[in-house]
Amino acid sequence: MSAGLDWGEVQRQLFDFTDYGELLVLVRGSILAGALLALVGGLVGVFVMQRDLAFAVHGVSELSFAGAAAALLVGIDVAVGSVGGSLVAAVLIGLLGQRARDRSSIIGVLMPFGLGLGVLFLALYPGRAANKFGLLTGQIVAVDTARVTTMTLLTLVVVGGLVAVWRPLTFASVDPEVAAARGVPVRALSLVFMVLLGIAVAMAVQIVGALLVLSLLITPAAAAVRLTASPVWVPVLSVVFAEVAAVGGILLALGSFPVAVVGENPVPISPYITTISFVIYLVARQVGAHQARHGRGLARAA
Amino acid sequence: MTRPVIELRGTALAFGDRTVWSGLDLTVAAGEFVTVLGPNGSGKTTLLKVLLGIQPLQAGTVRVLGHPPRRGSRALGYVPQQRIVDPATPIRARDLVRLGLDGHRWGPGGPAPRARVDALLAAVGASAYADTPVGLLSGGEQQRVRIAQALASDPAILLCDEPLLSLDLRRQDEVTALIAATCQNTGTAVLFVTHEINPVLPYTDRVAYLGPAGHAVGPADEVLTSAHLTRLYGSPIDVIEAQGRLVIVGDDAHAHHATEDDYEPAGPHPARKPLPRTRRVTRR
Numbered sequence: 265m266s267a268g269l270d271w272g273e274v275q276r277q278l279f280d281f282t283d284y285g286e287l288l289v290l291v292r293g294s295i296l297a298g299a300l301l302a303l304v305g306g307l308v309g310v311f312v313m314q315r316d317l318a319f320a321v322h323g324v325s326e327l328s329f330a331g332a333a334a335a336l337l338v339g340i341d342v343a344v345g346s347v348g349g350s351l352v353a354a355v356l357i358g359l360l361g362q363r364a365r366d367r368s369s370i371i372g373v374l375m376p377f378g379l380g381l382g383v384l385f386l387a388l389y390p391g392r393a394a395n396k397f398g399l400l401t402g403q404i405v406a407v408d409t410a411r412v413t414t415m416t417l418l419t420l421v422v423v424g425g426l427v428a429v430w431r432p433l434t435f436a437s438v439d440p441e442v443a444a445a446r447g448v449p450v451r452a453l454s455l456v457f458m459v460l461l462g463i464a465v466a467m468a469v470q471i472v473g474a475l476l477v478l479s480l481l482i483t484p485a486a487a488a489v490r491l492t493a494s495p496v497w498v499p500v501l502s503v504v505f506a507e508v509a510a511v512g513g514i515l516l517a518l519g520s521f522p523v524a525v526v527g528e529n530p531v532p533i534s535p536y537i538t539t540i541s542f543v544i545y546l547v548a549r550q551v552g553a554h555q556a557r558h559g560r561g562l563a564r565a566a
Numbered sequence: 567m568t569r570p571v572i573e574l575r576g577t578a579l580a581f582g583d584r585t586v587w588s589g590l591d592l593t594v595a596a597g598e599f600v601t602v603l604g605p606n607g608s609g610k611t612t613l614l615k616v617l618l619g620i621q622p623l624q625a626g627t628v629r630v631l632g633h634p635p636r637r638g639s640r641a642l643g644y645v646p647q648q649r650i651v652d653p654a655t656p657i658r659a660r661d662l663v664r665l666g667l668d669g670h671r672w673g674p675g676g677p678a679p680r681a682r683v684d685a686l687l688a689a690v691g692a693s694a695y696a697d698t699p700v701g702l703l704s705g706g707e708q709q710r711v712r713i714a715q716a717l718a719s720d721p722a723i724l725l726c727d728e729p730l731l732s733l734d735l736r737r738q739d740e741v742t743a744l745i746a747a748t749c750q751n752t753g754t755a756v757l758f759v760t761h762e763i764n765p766v767l768p769y770t771d772r773v774a775y776l777g778p779a780g781h782a783v784g785p786a787d788e789v790l791t792s793a794h795l796t797r798l799y800g801s802p803i804d805v806i807e808a809q810g811r812l813v814i815v816g817d818d819a820h821a822h823h824a825t826e827d828d829y830e831p832a833g834p835h836p837a838r839k840p841l842p843r844t845r846r847v848t849r850r
Contacts, residue, residue, distance in 0.1 A: 427674050435669035438657045441646040445618045446670045447638015489656040493699040498656045
């Protein structure tokens with residue numbers, strides 16, 4: 265590449281799918297982790313939308329980042345740190361922020377504190393810079409078998425928990441007064457959901473990074489509710505969108521920067537995931553607006 | 567006489583050191599339509615919460631179908647004070663009704679009992695918008711869906727908290743007629759908390775008036791008199807009949823938006839002159 269852009273070279277760098285099969289084997293763990301995270305994110309996102317908790321997700325992810333950074337500093341498993349930070353934040357927000365307005369201010373108070381702690385821990389950490397940066401923007405390449413096992417266990421906990429409380433949690437989220445009158449433990453369910461949310465956020469922090477958690481926990485569900493209000497199709501579409509963004513993002517990144525991805529200085533895959541997620545949302549908005557113009561309801565099929 | 571569905575004996579309710587009511591007796595028979603009136607802070611909503619088993623009393627006994635109130639009882643249908651459902655909330659009218667059927671059960675639930683949900687929606691005339699998200703419905707449409715939801719468990723008692731709030735006069739009449747017809751057809755007793763006297767008067771069997779200085783239970787023409795209400799308020803109140811409608815002058819209860827919490831201390835309200843037909847501004 266001498267003077268000017270050598271388009272052939274650029275194209276080869278962006279779309280080099282030679283040796284793709286070998287690469288796939290190398291990053292099998294990452295793809296699996298991405299798929300698990302997308303399943304969890306797509307399902308949790310449905311309730312994040314129903315309960316208007318987008319800001320809480322962001323707040324929890326900052327404390328999860330602080331926990332992970334602390335773990336990195338003291339030399340324990342980063343997963344333990346990020347789950348720990350997440351749960352502390354989720355329970356605090358769940359206990360102190362029952363009302364929406366309280367919740368927003370509590371999150372606003374917690375978030376910079378968590379981020380500040382995380383920055384401090386990272387500054388004290390003497391190790392590789394890539395590890396530090398990964399907590400904020402994702403480190404999906406470095407997924408080994410042990411991480412996949414952890415991710416699988418956490419996925420089972422969150423999905424199992426959500427399935428168990430699905431109906432009463434829906435009731436408590438969209439219609440809390442009648443739900444309480446019907447004997448649904450509204451407060452307890454709120455806490456249970458915050459704990460599940462905390463675990464989901466901690467999973468996401470390890471894969472896409474603290475700053476980009478929202479792209480898999482909110483964007484897919486936000487896109488889904490643009491298209492349908494059906495209790496069956498919202499979670500299905502949300503999970504499909506999340507899977508397309510996560511797995512599609514990893515696959516696309518592999519073809520684009522094969523050397524960079526598996527080499528010494530990995531290019532984060534997160535931008536691919538967040539961009540696909542965002543594009544899906546834009547398309548869903550357009551389609552949703554089109555539907556709205558041609559009839560009052562959203563999707564009418566059940 | 568049939569066994570009463572609701573029995574309150576010598577009940578007292580207080581928040582902190584403020585007594586909301588004491589010595590309240592109320593017996594409601596099956597199929598009876600009881601209108602609960604009173605200014606803000608007189609404990610109307612709380613009365614419903616007592617029956618739902620959510621709010622404990624300081625004194626007295628309560629029996630619902632012969633038993634102490636129990637949270638989650640299917641014998642009670644509840645239409646809460648209207649709250650705005652965000653248009654983006656992904657819940658359709660039929661989903662809300664379905665939650666009234668089995669929303670309290672654990673697990674994801676199987677396929678919706680479609681025929682039952684359709685029947686409930688048809689009974690309140692809401693079939694046309696069964697698949698529309700609740701947040702996109704008008705106030706009156708939402709209220710019909712809420713009534714269908716409350717009726718899902720075939721309740722013996724229907725508790726309605728300000729179901730006419732933010733509805734225009736025509737919708738007020740429609741919703742009231744719907745509730746009254748349900749009450750007659752199914753033998754469901756109705757406790758109807760409202761600030762709007764006139765739409766409900768034709769259907770009201772008895773009025774329970776909770777005032778700052780006392781309470782009264784009885785037929786509307788006995789309770790809603792100037793002398794009676796003056797005693798219940800401890801200040802001069804006039805009940806005027808104008809063009810076939812009752813107007814209560816001297817308190818702000820019937821000219822007021824009941825948007826404040828019902829728990830508010832019932833301080834002395836500034837006297838206001840309500841218009842004969844109080845127009846409500848739609849809450850947005």
